Amino acid sequence: MWYKFSRSKLSVIGLFIVVSVILLAIFAPFIVPYPLHAGAYTDFANANQAPSAEFLMGSDNIGRDILSRIVFGLRSAITMSLFVLAISVPFGVFMGLIAGYFQRSLIDSVITRITDIFLSVPPLVLALVIASLLEPSLRNAMLAITIMWWPWYTRLVYGQASSISRLDFVRASELSGVKWWNLLFKEILPNCVSPILTKVTLDMGLVIIIASSLAFVGLGEQPPAPALGNMVADGAKYMPEQWWMTIFPALAIMIVVLGFNLLGDGIRDLYSMEDK
Amino acid sequence: MKRTLWSVAALIGLSILIFSLSRMLPGDPARMALGPRAPEYVVEELRVEMRLDQPLHIQYGYWASGVVRGDFGRSLMTRRAVSQDIRAYLPATIELVIFAATVQVIFGIALGVLSTMYNGRWVDNIIRIVAYLGIVTPAFVFGVIFLLIFGYLWPILPAAGRLSVEPAITGMTTVDSLLKGDFSSFFRAISHFILPGTALAMNGVAQLARVTRSSMVDNLKSDYVDMAFSQGLNESKIMFKYLLRPSLIPSVSMMAMQFAILFSNAFLVELIFNWPGLSRYGVNAMLYKDFNAIIAVVLVLGIVFIIANILADTIIALLDPRIRLQAGKGA
DSSP states (O other): OHHHHHTSHHHHHHHHHHHHHHHHHHTHHHHSSOGGGGSSOOOGGGTTOOSOSSSTTOBOTTSOBHHHHHHHHHHHHHHHHHHHHHHHHHHHHHHHHHHHHSTTSHHHHHHHHHHHHHTSSOHHHHHHHHHHHSOOSHHHHHHHHHHHHHHHHHHHHHHHHHHHHTSHHHHHHHHTTOOHHHIIIIIIGGGGHHHHHHHHHHHHHHHHHHHHHHHHHTSSSOTTSOOHHHHHHHHHTTTTTTTHHHHHHHHHHHHHHHHHHHHHHHHHHHHHHHHO | OHHHHHHHHHHHHHHHHHHHHHHHSSSOHHHHHHOTTSOHHHHHHHHHHTTTTSOHHHHHHHHHHHHHTTOOOBOTTTSSBHHHHHHHHHHHHHHHHHHHHHHIIIIIHHHHHHHHHTTTSHHHHHHHHHHHHHHHSOHHHHHHHHIIIIIIISOOSOOSSOOOOSSOSSSOHHHHHHHTTOHHHHHHHHHHHHHHHHHHHHHHHHHHHHHHHHHHHHHHTSHHHHHHHHTTOOHHHIIIIIIHHHHHHHHHHHHHHHHHHHHHHHHHHHHHTTOOSHHHHHHHHHHHTOHHHHHHHHHHHHHHHHHHHHHHHHHHHHHOHHHHHHHHTTO
8 A cells, every 4th residue: 555655656745745744743832943932922032033043934013933833823724723623523423324314304405405505605704704703712713614524524524425335335235224324334435435534635735725724814813822823923924034934834824734635635546546 | 507506506505504604603693793892772673673582583584585586695794785786896806707717727728728739748747746836736826826926026016906997987997998889908908917927827737638648648649549640630630620629628617617616715805906996806705794795796796606607517418419419419
């Protein structure tokens, strides 16, 4: 399996990025040069420093080290993505499974209509609205994204589950008395794993994009916490003189998302190779 | 047709959801409208006026009957009728999104075709790498980078706001200046679109280039293309006449989704370029907790989304004779 995966250089690069970002996130307090700078810290003597040996990516308008803040920003971005997906994926998948299995029943139509409601406006807009109705904070931003994320998995699994439940082997096991929940989790779910896994990997990046967009607008994690979106928005006020305040956090977002995308594509190729 | 009805039903569901959320959450809209210093009896009067003292479903009933008549209530932020605000801000957003969509279609498909023609060679590889970067970069990052480069370092294009053409006829600056036959302000209006429009479009250009390429490369292997080659037709004729048209179907259905994404990314891009559109209005309403305005913006976007889907279905039917014929039979 690793042999097949490693044949694509891009997937290996993706895996490398993802692993290093996760390691950075876990060990952030021990790695960064100025762990204190991730919070409400001021050092006006060192404000607005251009990138140098002391501040590798420069310092911001109140003297905090940009590099340290980016690493902590990555940490909260990764935590947030994991949290959002850990809740929305199982929930969405479960909904899709039962809706797909009990076709044309009341459950099916109720679930389908509810997902329709959530998919009737662009995803970012819905996240913005929910986040704004609640008080803006990291927790509420996570909640808002989780609420709008599960229907995509329901939709993804629904198609798979409904076509599989029409196959003969499912009918046969039903007739021989296998309980429906056993069928769902032991027969139908394993057949949906590869698209789910691919989507989860790609979504790690997408959640980071949406979360940083929320923070960029001011409806996500609040200062002084180092959210990447906040840092880009803050830095934009000091352009072009203090370009490092914006450009480095922006690059950080791009690199993480790139990593998850490359890895996701790699996983998809792996499964489509197995199909052949 | 049935799909459209269901989407309208979904929108109604969405409005119920957001309406109840906005009313059930802690915080008193009347108090927020008047500020912390207003005397209690004035707040109480406003509460009665806003019908906050009545049960939720009755509040919703009043609100919905207003919406049907085109009345979304009053905005706490601008103190004007929300419908008036929307009329003032929507044209700017529609214009921006249409500009971005045009950029997407032209460049996305052109890059896809180019990539297919040079399949496997360096042009193809460069396009694919650039497309990958375009997909992983959030729209607001493009906005900020464009602002840095073209707004400050090499200021050749206007980086903030848009031209105002008086008197406003449609509210769209390009259309208005053309209607008046004023070409110099038409070109100045266009120049205001380039930075925000391109920043908004980048993501979709990349997606579209990828989808177009992969669908064309798939079709390249099909028998009818082989036959065209073996009959000695020249390459560009095969590319554009026989290969491109069927290959565009996945691209068009993606465009419908992209159109919706353009509207949501407009929320970020309008903020960066200080564009006086509906999305900037929406973001400000959200930061201000101006519920009437928030719900109205979401519903307007929902309607646009439905229209985009209908358009996409129509275009796909035009491209694909199989679907068109089936629909003609009334199947």
